[in-house]
Amino acid sequence: MNIPSQLNYWYSKNKRTLPWRNSPTPYNIWLSEMIMQQTRIAQGLPYYLKFKEVFPTVEMLAEAHERDVMQLWQGLGYYRRARNLHHAAKQVVHEMDGRFPGTYKELLQLKGVGPYSAAAIASICYNEPVPVVDGNVFRFLSRLFGIDTPVDTSLGKRIFYEQAAAILDHENPGDFNQAMMEFGALVCTPAQPGCKDCPFSEVCVALRTGAVDQYPVKSKRTKATPLYLNSVVVQTSRGLMLQQRPETGIWAGLYGFPTLETSTKPDQRTLSDFCEQLGLPEPNKEKRIGPFSHQLTHRSIEAHFWVFNEPPARVKDYTWVSNKKEISNFGLPRLFERFVDKYIFGTREKPVPSANE
DNA sequence: TACCCGTGGGA
């Protein structure tokens, strides 16, 4: 069986119409790849459309304020990507004469562009014959050839890269790479794959051995560790106090509240010390809202909010917002956004008391 | 190399 021709045929019949496929310019493909990393199409698509609307060109993105880029990225997660996106746009405009790098190797110079994204851009935009190996390709190839080397190892990455290179369609690498990813996303899916109508069902090793659900093999499984957040919410006549989060760590660069972050549940003394450092009075039960649970890939968060109505004496680098419209200029993590939406600037002024809150 | 970094949907 000729795998590339089968794939390309399937792709021509079944590919989704996606906005960046209509005009596969380097800017469009790059933007889509940055947004879609570790993200489902359905989740990232609205963000792609927003970015294209607000920043139609790489020049406009490069000239933007970082806060506006972060705000537009709000809710998409992996916020370092937004900073890298902005940084790379400035690289293209200021260091590369406004032109995107023209080869796989040169594309790797862009912040946030790794082996996967560089291969995708180079093959789709420049027809450069470099294989793309993403989560879809790992899954498809591991099942098709019965490769049981763990994909999350350096050996695994090398083996899958070589396998993808071996079957790569050099005549049309861009379509071939997209076909593999699209096939993995639509047919060779993680759960309940469409083996019944799969064009490779007669040659698929995993299907023949009845082990489709055992591929791809992964060696490690990171467990989410507990994280306790205690946030200080200051609401006075000046409005709501916001503070930009640190450059590193969870929700880097986004806006939020001064927050005590601990791996174990803090005692009352630790909490009052934290408030004391900010020049705030004792946090007592009447000020507390929570707990809220919030799940990240690698963290299980328990969050509490402590609401104060007096200005803190010793908080630096803060800003005030007084209504929903003003806060929409700042990117907030979902956890904070939901809290603000419900308890601070909620459309329902007074939340209906319930036993759960 | 190992670990860090979000969110939402589905089983």
Add this chain to the structure above:
DNA sequence: TTCCCAAGGGT
């Protein structure tokens, strides 16, 4: 409820 995982890259 809990877990998996999705067009990965940075450090």
